[in-house]
Amino acid sequence: GAVVSQHPSWVICKSGTSVKIECRSLDFQATTMFWYRQFPKQSLMLMATSNEGSKATYEQGVEKDKFLINHASLTLSTLTVTSAHPEDSSFYICSARATGPFRSGANVLTFGAGSRLTVL
Amino acid sequence: AQTVTQSQPEMSVQEAETVTLSCTYDTSESNYYLFWYKQPPSRQMILVIRQEAYKQQNATENRFSVNFQKAAKSFSLKISDSQLGDTAMYFCAFMSSATYKYIFGTGTRLKVLA
Numbered sequence: 361g362a363v364v365s366q367h368p369s370w371v372i373c374k375s376g377t378s379v380k381i382e383c384r385s386l387d388f389q390a391t392t393m394f395w396y397r398q399f400p401k402q403s404l405m406l407m408a409t410s411n412e413g414s415k416a417t418y419e420q421g422v423e424k425d426k427f428l429i430n431h432a433s434l435t436l437s438t439l440t441v442t443s444a445h446p447e448d449s450s451f452y453i454c455s456a457r458a459t460g461p462f463r464s465g466a467n468v469l470t471f472g473a474g475s476r477l478t479v480l
Numbered sequence: 481a482q483t484v485t486q487s488q489p490e491m492s493v494q495e496a497e498t499v500t501l502s503c504t505y506d507t508s509e510s511n512y513y514l515f516w517y518k519q520p521p522s523r524q525m526i527l528v529i530r531q532e533a534y535k536q537q538n539a540t541e542n543r544f545s546v547n548f549q550k551a552a553k554s555f556s557l558k559i560s561d562s563q564l565g566d567t568a569m570y571f572c573a574f575m576s577s578a579t580y581k582y583i584f585g586t587g588t589r590l591k592v593l594a
Contacts, residue, residue: 392580398523403571403584451523457580468515469575469582471525 362388364456367470373444381439381475383454390456391433394469395427398451409435444479451476458474482507484574486573486585493562494593500547501557503572509575514548516557519570519587528570531555564593 363386373379383393391412396404408418410428416429426448428440437456441448455469483506493499505514516528531539531548539546543563547556559566572585 389594394581403586404525406581407584409579411583450523451483453523453525465554468527468530473522473524 362470364470364472370476372478378442383436383437385456388458392457394455396453419456446479449479482583484585486588488588490589493589498560503555505553505574511573514555514593515573517571518568567592
């Protein structure tokens, strides 16, 4: 089945530094990837939609200069948390959608295992 | 805008019993998908079952089945013969045919008791 690898699984950084999280589709091409943020015991909140070769689309209230998203190839999207602060500490999850028409298996998103970010 | 509501924050069920998790949604679209995802303590999102809005037949996957009521915009999940491994957070999700975005409900924490 489809597999999405997310790396790192956890990272601790100092306030003011930047952190990059990678999301790779291992056995399929993903034209679209989504980035979510999840606070403890809460739901997944969509941050942005990443399309290969174009600028990411951010949800309302998400700072695009804080959370830089790059979808450089059909198998890789990255999320960079710039100048991280303690309030950016969270669990970040990516998901990928394979190419294909709406009424196909491509509608099922494959999720990465998530990345836990702790900013000290 | 679409919304997904899960009105049961927590539920528990005895092992081998049946439990139903509720989900309602709101949309003006006619073409969409609905999903139930499971998130165990590992926090890996795992697809449980999906339902195409254009299909009237309720989806089933082994012990998991849904009751899809399109007119009522209701999409409940029934877990039969509950197992300890079913203990997890369950999220209902709506996928728009226009944007392919998933909108998640707030989740229901299910605990299966031995």
